[in-house]
Amino acid sequence: MEKITAIIPTYNEQHNISAAIDAVAWADEVIVVDSFSTDKTVEIAKQKGVRLLQREYENSASQKNWIIPQATHSWIFLLDADERVTDKLKLEINQLLANTDLKDAYWIRRSNYFMGTKVRFSGWQGDKVIRLFKRDKCRYQEKHVHSEIICDGDVGYLKGKLEHFTFKNIAHYLEKWDRYSSWSATDHFNRGQRPTIFHFVFKPAFRFFRDYILRLGFLDGLTGLIVCSLASMGIFMRYLKLKQILKDKG
Template sequence: MSEGLSPNRAGREASSRTPRATLSVIVVAMNEAHDIRDCLESVRGLALETIVFDSGSTDGTPDICRALGARVFETDWPGDGPQKNRALAEARGDWVICLDADERLSPELRAEIETLLAQGSPHAAFSTPRRSSFCGRFMKHSGWWPDRIVRLFRRGSARFTDVRTHTHLEIDGTTGRFDGPFIHISMPDLHEALDKTNVYSSEGALTMAENGKRSSLAKALGKGFWAFFRTWVIRAGFLDGAEGLMLAINNAETTYYRYAKLALLTRDGKVAKKR
């Protein structure tokens, strides 16, 4: 009988033949001192590097990031997609993961990424569920779960779309699936929810105007009502209790103001169409 390798010895020899892949983490931030530490701590020891692009924080966010070992670039804000592509251009790892400051890796997701880096994969990217909280409650319905997103990809195989808000990745290759979730502390209170409503509606209106879109007050009202109905009824937001109702109203307000702002922008001719 021939003598085989013990599992431990086989693992060591396989490891010596296949070097562990490296990971870059990219984060865009502004005034995220309340969240950024937990975000960066969740990838400590996993990543080759953490890259933070900060667009004018006044609350000490860059100093916190540097203290945690991140490379920090202090710059302007060209929009969500362009800023993330700036950060991506600085990445050196074999794989890249993009996190928002209010996101962090769950232990389950971290373990799956560890396996990926050790064993490799033919996929160009991976989708991951995201568990998000609204006003202190993790939502199980309302369109917020499982809310799969693609944020982990092989460097050189993907790029962010060039939009001002809610960019997404354009991927060259296949996409695998992870089961472990991102943890997303989205809107801890209504104060922050209202702030995001104003920011997201303004950025969204500007993007639509630049792309030749038009709106009216009637359209804004209709879109707002549909956003509420979709969240509360179609996506079963009513099963998320009071927070589900508040989220449905928040989605309706954000949508209404986006189209109302678009109507004003295009009426007054304030925005030139992109060519």
């Protein structure tokens, strides 16, 4: 049976880290890669007896690409601190690693929760991520936001799901929203993009229409309205920050 290393990236995740570590206790090795948290994340991780490494945060992709080669085992399972492994997914992974006919990576679908409420539509229904993969076959795209894995090989699908508890409250959302919109603006600046009226008016409007109407966000009730509205405003904020970067750069 193939052995596996579980990796959990963290920064100030004292409310999540214990449950996240417990969620991958079945792995042969668990690594927490911490970006010098200022809360009790590191203290809790040490108490749980996992392998703890720290590195100054540059961006998500850089952090993951740094830690992946340091895993002891050839198979990697990467879990964000706000995600949990369902029993079905755990069983499926263990059965998979007992086989010899394996792909090089696997897509895993996610069930998402917004402030404790499950979001079934609102553009989130097709959410999937590559989180189970061979260490030497995959790497993350070098960008700040929504970096996906590049796999040099065959990719399969798992039936079990991850549970993703995205935001605890609106303050948590706004704090993360501010950070991610800044990173996204930087990515767009690095690609040489310049915002126009199209980016400020039509892209946010279409995002809301797509997620709330075409992707059935209205079926999620008030939560769907909130999720779709915030996503639309996030598009506007991204380009507003991009405009500010361009102004600052002269």
